[in-house]
Amino acid sequence: MVDRARVVLSGFAVRSAHGSGQDALLAGAFGGTPAFAPVTRFDTARRRTDTAATMPGAPRLADELVGAVVDACADASLGREHRAGTPLLLAAHADHDNTATALEVAARTGLPDPPRTYTAACVAATSAVADAAAMIAGGRVDRAVVAAGFLVDGDTFAVFDAGRALAADGHVRPFSAGRQGMLLGDAVAAVVLESADSARARRVSAKAALLGWGRTGDAYHVCKPRPDGEGLARAVHTALRRADVPAAEVGYVNANGTGTPQSDSAEAAALRQVFGADLDRIPVSSTKSVHGHALEASGLLELIVTVLALRTGRLPVNAGFLAADEDCRLNLVLDGDRRLRRDRALTVNAAFGGANTALLVGAP
Known part of the structure; x- marks a missing residue:
């Protein structure tokens, strides 16, 4: 690698319409089972489609993010004694008060503030991962937590529906003839990235390397x-x-x-x-x-x-x-x-x- 430090992923957590945890995601995504269903979270009567992939009930974004960060830190064996110097990079939908959400997540999980927030649409989370990796590879930090969340809401649904971006037939068909568009879905995730030296010193087995x-x-x-x-x-x-x-x-x-x-x-x-x-x-x-x-x-x-x-x-x-x-x-x-x-x-x-x-x- 060009950079001096090898960056590894030492822990992660994920929640989506398939459920909470990697087993639910493995069953759904790897089994090819779509999680789309009629939306009950808000009224879709005037929309071209009523379909999205949503978690049950009315989840609150900050609560879900806190849960994901806590689970990812546990997966990485990252106790509170290690979190004090670990920056949080958070990607969330621009319609929310991301600063308040990020500060709440940091405070409730023992991560330092102010967190860095990202709202760069569909590359927000991956931009945060790239920044975290560069910080680690450059020796500025030993590790970082990257978290991201989006929960389907009525306003965003309406915008994409008005732009005719949503699939009217209720199916997402990537790269297929007859594809009609996208469908929105809930997702909340967190990963712990750190240098390979840091993970080794903590005697933690890395899940993967970010090459x-x-x-x-x-x-x-x-x-x-x-x-x-x-x-x-x-x-x-x-x-x-x-x-x-x-x-x-x-x-x-x-x-x-x-x-x-x-x-x-x-x-x-x-x-x-x-x-x-x-x-x-x-x-x-x-x-x-x-x-x-x-x-x-x-x-x-x-x-x-x-x-x-x-x-x-x-x-x-x-x-x-x-x-x-x-x-x-x-x-x-x-x-x-x-x-x-x-x-x-x-x-x-x-x-x-x-x-x-x-x-x-x-x-x-």
């Missing part, structure tokens, strides 16, 4: 992706170069795959730029097809999915597929029997405004 990360902005359009995927391709190249890993050694790609026509075709073009003919053999799937799009929290949820793929050797399913689209020629994971053949995997995200991120993870 490389990349961020770019192509500024093509306020909401449309650049059709050739050049910005996303540069983000992936940056992550691979930072890790000093050839593209051919990537064994799986967890795609952004929103299920929208333009975004999916642009992403497929980006991956083709990076991997060339090797893309025909690399398995690809978008787990938004089962857990929905969690906006600012999507990247962290999908990072955890990618880590679980490495740890279990299983590949999550690209659900909702109907038929091949010539603009999205990918080796899609369409059933739950596919296995991961290599020990490196990539997860990518893209956001409005042309922001792109790529995270490369590997065996610890």
